[in-house]
Amino acid sequence: MAEHDQIFRKEALDYQAGAQGQGTVLRLSPSWTRWAFWLLLAVVGFYVAFGIFGWVTQYASGPAVVRMQGRLEVTALSAGQVTSVEVQPGQRVKEGQILARFFAGPEQASLERYEHEFELLLLQRMRDLTNEAADQSLTSLRAEMELAKFQLEQRLVRAPQAGVVSDVRIRRGQHLSEGEVVVALVQEDSPIEVIAMLPGGSRPLLAKGGKMRLELAGFQYQYQELLIDQVGDGLVGPEEVRRYLGPELADSLTVNGAVVLVRAHSPSRFFEADGKQLAYFDGMQGTVDARVKSERIILTIIPGLKTLFH
Incomplete structure (x- = not known):
């Protein structure tokens, strides 16, 4: 057979005929695969056990505001211009103490006029005890004087109860409408209340005695534990x-x-932040997290298993 009719080249046949060493099957070292297998098995077992025995907690979050119980807002009894503010924040006041005064020029003038007329009529009555017209005039003026005193009293803002001034909302010269807040009073050592606004969907899962966690604005990661009332x-x-x-x-x-x-x-x-004792103030805001539900991690990952655990 001619050389060009052969399938393989002559050099290749000569090489194979003269080759003495043969290749062997690739062998993997079993030294590291043995411990890697057991390590992988241990990791899988750990996560399976963690999923079965571990729990995850769900929270309902929302804004919250700090309030002082027993807080009372004193409002203006009538519209007018503030002529003086008699108190300042932190000051203790007694019941009936004047907190602010409104401009009372017309009311004061009316009262002085009625008092002057009353004195003149009273002198006439004392000179003539039989003067019945003076008696009727005195009775009428006495009623007018009482009304004028009442109107003048309306220009004063008095403390309805004893307490501590927590906030003054007015300034001298300011014009207020009837019903506007003048001063806020709190009882001394009033307890602190936190009002949270949580999503409506969490209502069935919330109950008295549950726990809430408050994080005040400006004090990040400083949590205060509270009980729901x-x-x-x-x-x-x-x-x-x-x-x-x-x-x-x-x-x-x-x-x-x-x-x-x-x-x-x-x-x-008081609340603790960065190792310091700080006081709560009315109106402070923050965020609240209320615990609503806890379940095993594996049930969260595979919800279909809930029927088995139930």
């Missing part, structure tokens, strides 16, 4: 929340959708 029976909308909080806080909190109002108390008038 009261949970609202119904859900309220943003407008109702604004009316409940009052005009001074309504615009500073953002509430979306229906929420449930949850109240909790603080065991102390």
Whole structure:
């Protein structure tokens, strides 16, 4: 057979005929695969056990505001211009003490006129004890004087109870309408209450005695543990929340959708932040996380297993 009719080249045949060593099957060293297998098995076992015995907790989160119980807002009895503010924040006041004065020029002038007329009529009556017209005039003027005194009293703002001034909302020269807040009073050593607005969907899972975690604005990662005192029976909308909080806080909190109002108390008038004892103040805001549900991790990953664990 001619050389060009062969399938393989002559050089290749000569090489194979003269080759003495043959290749062997590739062998893997079993030294590292043995411990790697057991390590992988241990890791898988750990995660399976963690999923079965570990628990994950779900929280309902929402805005919250700090309030002092027993807080009383004193309002203006009538419209007018403030002529003087008699108190300042932190000052202790007695019941009936004057907190502010409104301009009372016309009322004061009317009272002085009635008193002057009353004195003149009284002199006439004493000179003539039979003067019945003077008697009738005195009775009428006495009623006018009482009305003038009442109107003059309306120009004063007095403390309805003893307490501590927590906030003064007015300044001298300011014009106020009837019903506007003048001063806020609190009882000394008033307990601290936290009002949280949590999503309405969490209402069935919230109950008295549950735990809440408060994080005040400006004190990040400084958590205060609270116990729930009261949970609202119904859900309220943003407008109702604004009316409940009052005009001074309504615009500073953002509430979306229906929420449930949850109240909790603080065991102390102070909270700890960065190792320091700081005082709560009325109106402080923050965020609350309330624990609503806990379940095994594996049930969260595979919800179909809930029927087995139930």
